Each structure stands twice: as C-alpha cells, then as structure tokens.
Amino acid sequence: KQEVTQIPAALSVPEGENLVLNCSFTDSAIYNLQWFRQDPGKGLTSLLLIQSSQREQTSGRLNASLDKSSGRSTLYIAASQPGDSATYLCAVNGGGGSQGNLIFGKGTKLSVKP
C-alpha cells in the first residue's frame, strides 16, 4: 500500500527566505507526482505536476524535483512571500495498487512572516 509522508508538518520562515518542503513515498512505481496548495477552508490549487520520467519541473519561484528510485520529491520556494502562506500537499498517482488514484501526504503548513 502506497504511503506518502511530508516533512516538516509546519514551517515558519521570514519573508524573503528560500525554503524546501519534503515529500517521500514508499512505492516507487508511480505515474506522476503533484504538488498542491490549499488555503484555509478552500479547495486545492495544482502547483506542479512531475511525470515519472521527469526529474524536475519549474513554475515561477517554484521548483519541484523527483527522485523516483529513492521515493522522494522536494518543493523549493524561492524568495518566499507572505502570500505563500498555505498548506502544501504532495500527492502521488499510482504505486501500491492505487490504480492511478491520488494518495496524499498530510501536508506542510507554511507561514511566511512579513
């Protein structure tokens, strides 16, 4: 059974700092990995999708990497801003017999202080 772990559970940084969020998964037989952002009481916004054949994806100040063999992904946020404050969720598609359905980590709650 696929399991996804995110570390740390919470992170507080001053504005302008670069930061890294970590995601690990137990079964490397995945189709892809997605990073999402969730604001309090809201739905999910897709940030980046990395296909299993890719090593990284970039969008603006965000860069996500994928090391499928070791079961790890990182989300790098450059020059953080207070508007980046949210919960960041990592989800894998496939692995552990999940047949293409997303398995989510519990998220990292990010707070960026002005």
Next chain:
Amino acid sequence: SAVISQKPSRDICQRGTSLTIQCQVDSQVTMMFWYRQQPGQSLTLIATANQGSEATYESGFVIDKFPISRPNLTFSTLTVSNMSPEDSSIYLCSVESPWYEQYFGPGTRLTVT
C-alpha cells in the same frame, strides 16, 4: 486546466438527514473523483465516477452511504446519506486531464449537528 464548481459551498445539516453535493466541470472529462477531507486531515479518495458505469468505491466507503451519480461527461453528484457528526468534512470533486493531472473544485464544507 479545467474549471470546476461545486454546490453548495457549505451547509449545516442535522443528524440522520442526507445532503447531495453537485460538481460541474466546464469541459467533458472521462473520470471524476470524490474526496473527503476530515478536520485536520489530508484528503482521502471516496470513489471514482465514470460516465455510464457504476462508481468504484475505495475501501471503507460504501454505495449505500455515499451514492454517486454521473449522468453525463460534465456533471456528477455525491450524496452523503443518514449523516452523523463524523461525516463533518470538506468534500471535494476532481477531474483528471489527459496527461493525468488532477484539478479540484472549491469543496463543500459540511457540518453535521
């Protein structure tokens, strides 16, 4: 990316009643998904809904409790039946693009009293 809307956005319901949540997509999609997010927890898949066939439920979720309809390629409903306070959650629908990226609706926040 797909634009997804859900109705209602939130509701407060009494124990023992049922609520039907609607999910509308702005384009035709093959697969739609329903997730539950309990307070303080991450998302858990309830079921996958394909148009023209019965929904496929994940372990721990049953059709009698969470009946799903999928009448066409842009619409689905999830009913939460015979509600109890443990059903208080955010319910989200999502769709999958041809390149297997998932997009989520804004969610329905349900409180059962």
